[in-house]
Amino acid sequence: xxxxxxxxxLIGGTPLVRLNSVTEGIEATxxxxxxxxxxxxxxxxxxxxxxxxxxxxSGELAPGGTIVEPTSGNTGIGLALVAQLRGYRCVFVCSDxxxxxxxxxxxxxxAEVVITPSAVSxxxxxxxxxxxRRLAEETPGGYMPNQFANMQGPLSHYATTGPEIWxxxxxxxxxxxxxxxTGGTVxxxxxxxxxxxxxxxxxxxxxPHGSLYSAGDPSEHAAYDVExxxxxxFPDTFDRSIPDRYETVDDAESFAMTRRLAREEGLxxxxxxxxxxxxxxxxxxxxxxxxxxxxxxPDTGRGYLGKVFDDDWMRSRGHLADATGAEAAADTG
Ligand code: PMP
Numbered sequence: 407x408x409x410x411x412x413x414x415x416l417i418g419g420t421p422l423v424r425l426n427s428v429t430e431g432i433e434a435t436x437x438x439x440x441x442x443x444x445x446x447x448x449x450x451x452x453x454x455x456x457x458x459x460x461x462x463x464s465g466e467l468a469p470g471g472t473i474v475e476p477t478s479g480n481t482g483i484g485l486a487l488v489a490q491l492r493g494y495r496c497v498f499v500c501s502d503x504x505x506x507x508x509x510x511x512x513x514x515x516x517a518e519v520v521i522t523p524s525a526v527s528x529x530x531x532x533x534x535x536x537x538x539r540r541l542a543e544e545t546p547g548g549y550m551p552n553q554f555a556n557m558q559g560p561l562s563h564y565a566t567t568g569p570e571i572w573x574x575x576x577x578x579x580x581x582x583x584x585x586x587x588t589g590g591t592v593x594x595x596x597x598x599x600x601x602x603x604x605x606x607x608x609x610x611x612x613x614p615h616g617s618l619y620s621a622g623d624p625s626e627h628a629a630y631d632v633e634x635x636x637x638x639x640f641p642d643t644f645d646r647s648i649p650d651r652y653e654t655v656d657d658a659e660s661f662a663m664t665r666r667l668a669r670e671e672g673l674x675x676x677x678x679x680x681x682x683x684x685x686x687x688x689x690x691x692x693x694x695x696x697x698x699x700x701x702x703x704p705d706t707g708r709g710y711l712g713k714v715f716d717d718d719w720m721r722s723r724g725h726l727a728d729a730t731g732a733e734a735a736a737d738t739g
Contacts, residue, residue, distance in 0.1 A: 414488055417444055417451040418566045422574050422700065427670035428663065428683065434580075434690040434697035438683070439571060441704050442675055446483040448705035449567075453590060454484030456562040457551045458492070471547040472497060476538035479508035480634060480705055481553050486515035497545070499538040503633065508709040528639055554641035559590030560597070567591065568598025571700055577602065580693070583610040583653075583686040584702040585635035585678045586619055589644025591702060596648040611649040612678075612685030612701075614660070619644070620652035631657045631713075631723055632677040634704065653685035658725045660684060661714050668707060668715070677714050679703035 410416050422437040429436045441449035461467035472495040473485055482498040489496045496517035500509060501524035509519050520541070522534045530536060535554075542550035553559055571579055582599050586592045596609035613620035616628030617636025627638050632655075640646065657677075664680030667673040679701075686701035693699065713719050720726040 412491055413445045414455050414491065417455055419570065420444060422571070423671075423673075425671055425683070425701075428666050428687065429690070432687065432690045433695040434693040434699055435695075436683075436686055436690050436699045436701065437575070438671075438673065438679075439567075439700060439702045440673070441702060442673075442679075442706035444484075446480070446487045447708065448480035448483065449591060449702065450480035450704075451484040451487065452566055453553065453556075453559040453562045454481060454488050456565075457553070457556055457558045458485065458488050458494075460558045461549055461551065462492075467494070467549040468547060469493065471495075471549050472545050474538055474542040474545060474548050474550050475499070475553065476534040477553070479504050479512065479709060481551075482512045482517060482519075483515060485551065486512060486517040490516055497541060499534045499541065501534045503631075505633075505709055505713050507712060511709065553588050553590070554643055557643065559588055559643050560594035560645065563591050563594025564598045565594075567595040567702070568602070571595065572599060572602045575698055575700065578698045579603070579607055579700050580697045581608045581610060581686075581689055581699040582702075583612055583682055583689060583699060585612045585614075585632075585682050585704065586644060587634045587637065587678075588641055589619075589637075591704070593643060593645035593648050595702070597645065600648070608650045609648050610685055610689050611652045612682045613652050613654050614681065615654050615656045617654075620654045631725070632660050632681050633710075634676070635678045635681065651689075653688055655681045655684045657723070661720065661725050664707065664710075664714050667703075673703065674707035675703045676705040676707050676710050679705065679707075680714075 420443050425436045444451040474497045476499045486496045499520045503524040522537050542548040584591050599607040614630040614632045614636040616630045660681035663684045682701045690699045
């Protein structure tokens with residue numbers, strides 16, 4: 407009989423697929439790493455299991471404990487999935503930007519959800535970070551993984567995501583492109599790929615227009631609608647020595663590409679995946695035929711049916727009219 411002993415054994419080992427339609431006019435090979443094929447539907451399953459293992463080993467998380475975490479949804483799903491199997495209670499603090507479908511998913515996995523305003527800065531007492539910290543302190547047996555400071559995140563990508571890409575491309579990858587939320591994906595995967603290639607692999611960070619990562623200056627921070635990526639501070643999990651380049655992408659461009667991935671490539675993924683692909687195509691357009699560009703697609707699009715894939719929402723946010731133009735712009739580079 408061939409079966410996994412538990413759902414956590416099915417995390418990672420995600421495949422690469424070549425993009426064939428959105429890459430028109432590009433000579434280099436552009437591959438997408440499909441993280442929506444993890445059991446919880448996102449790349450965050452990877453860090454969830456490693457973070458919980460480490461917290462159990464250090465004694466920070468004990469039987470009967472409660473996991474409290476600020477999360478835009480995906481880390482919550484990963485943590486809830488693991489917590490459930492091991493008997494922990496989960497309380498997740500989400501900003502009001504997170505789509506209702508995604509909150510429903512967290513609740514479906516048995517987690518409790520607390521909503522906080524997104525219009526306040528990270529150090530404000532009502533921010534999702536501050537509220538989560540307070541709840542973790544006040545709850546007996548409370549443990550906050552704090553994905554923005556937990557080095558198990560980047561380590562998890564160094565141990566799994568990086569080697570998977572290196573092996574699956576037979577060491578031929580030349581460019582790695584990904585968005586950064588905590589920065590764990592970019593830092594851990596990028597570090598591994600650079601080490602494996604003697605520094606040859608170039609790491610490109612796809613970043614929403616308005617995020618501090620690519621703006622560099624807090625005064626240029628602005629709001630954007632792509633979820634899970636970009637930041638208004640530099641977390642510990644983001645290793646600034648890894649990226650070689652940043653590609654700033656507008657919401658309209660990210661969302662237009664997200665829709666194209668569903669319609670042309672059969673990949674129903676979230677907005678940060680569209681953003682990563684826009685950056686990957688910009689990168690690939692300049693490269694020769696033997697270049698191999700790998701873009702990491704972090705999550706499934708099923709959590710965004712009422713947003714990116716909904717014309718009314720897209721119009722209400724001013725992304726639809728722009729989207730056509732952005733599509734054309736993305737096409738011609
Ligand atoms: N995309 C989505 C949808 C996410 O939820 C996240 C994680 N916040 C990322 C991208 C970025 O991953 P990382 O935290 O490893 O930088």
